């Protein structure tokens with residue numbers, strides 16, 4: 001290759017990427033993904049390898065969307081033990097190719113995209129599954145995903161109250177001083193009566209119980225990306241209508257699904273495509289794991305907008 005690829009750094013991604021643009025493209029990508037080959041998407045379940053000696057994980061996430069002309073792979077590390085050290089717990093780069101020629105187009109920072117596209121996917125799930133009159137948002141966790149979910153979900157519902165809980169009180173207080181919300185001392189206090197609940201933590205054991213959850217509430221469960229970890233109790237998973245981003249990935253990666261043996265009702269893309277009906281009135285869970293197609297279409301969007309301004 002004769003030219004160096006363009007590098008798009010985090011500040012530029014942050015400046016270019018707007019939630020209002022992202023939510024619809026993630027919705028379309030989730031729909032295309034769930035159509036399988038008919039949706040023009042090729043995406044294997046990602047490879048995750050443990051870096052056991054250092055308590056970390058490394059993931060490779062390739063995907064191709066014919067409809068969006070997006071061919072990319074995300075390389076991501078997640079190191080829960082980085083919490084509090086000044087280093088992020090998730091770090092990533094996205095490598096974008098030109099599908100018609102195979103040419104390397106760009107390398108993009110992947111942290112901002114990971115943060116925003118995950119929250120955008122939850123926004124799509126919430127759009128289909130939360131009750132129309134949702135007023136109370138509960139966020140468990142106060143890190144990167146908690147913050148991006150606060151922002152994305154305000155595009156879907158007119159919340160009158162936001163509650164935040166985190167195992168370290170001062171982290172919840174810092175969140176609340178930046179994003180208008182009420183700090184709760186326990187997860188139970190935050191969850192009871194909430195219409196929409198987000199779990200965005202590194203919990204390995206359940207932090208939400210069925211009996212705390214208001215009937216008809218919608219839960220976006222974003223953490224516990226490991227077959228041995230759970231954020232939601234098995235009872236909660238079994239009694240809720242469970243949705244995932246990818247059935248195949250959930251059966252391979254999600255402790256919440258595998259340990260509880262809960263039935264998966266649908267992928268969010270099935271709701272987008274209208275092949276499954278959204279049951280808004282029931283208690284619903286979106287067990288999000290993150291799928292590579294979300295990164296590929298987000299990276300393509302950022303790249304195209306960046307090049308328009310060159």
Ligand SMILES: NC(=O)c1ccc[n+]([C@@H]2O[C@H](COP(=O)([O-])OP(=O)(O)OC[C@H]3O[C@@H](n4cnc5c(N)ncnc54)[C@H](O)[C@@H]3O)[C@@H](O)[C@H]2O)c1
Pocket residue numbers: 078083089090114115118141142143144145146166167168171200201202203204207222223224225288289290291
């Ligand atoms: N589904 C997806 O697409 C996707 C994408 C990115 C991250 N994630 C996952 O979302 C979760 C949050 O990621 P993040 O980027 O916000 O991380 P972060 O490090 O910024 O925040 C993690 C939060 O978890 C809390 N926490 C840590 N241990 C806990 C425990 N035992 N019980 C309860 N809370 C605990 C911390 O206090 C902090 O508030 C992680 O599990 C991460 O792997 C999912």
Ligand SMILES: O=C(O)[C@@H]1CCCCN1
Pocket residue numbers: 059076077078090114225289290291
């Ligand atoms: O989809 C993602 O990008 C992340 C990678 C780390 C684990 C959780 N999911």
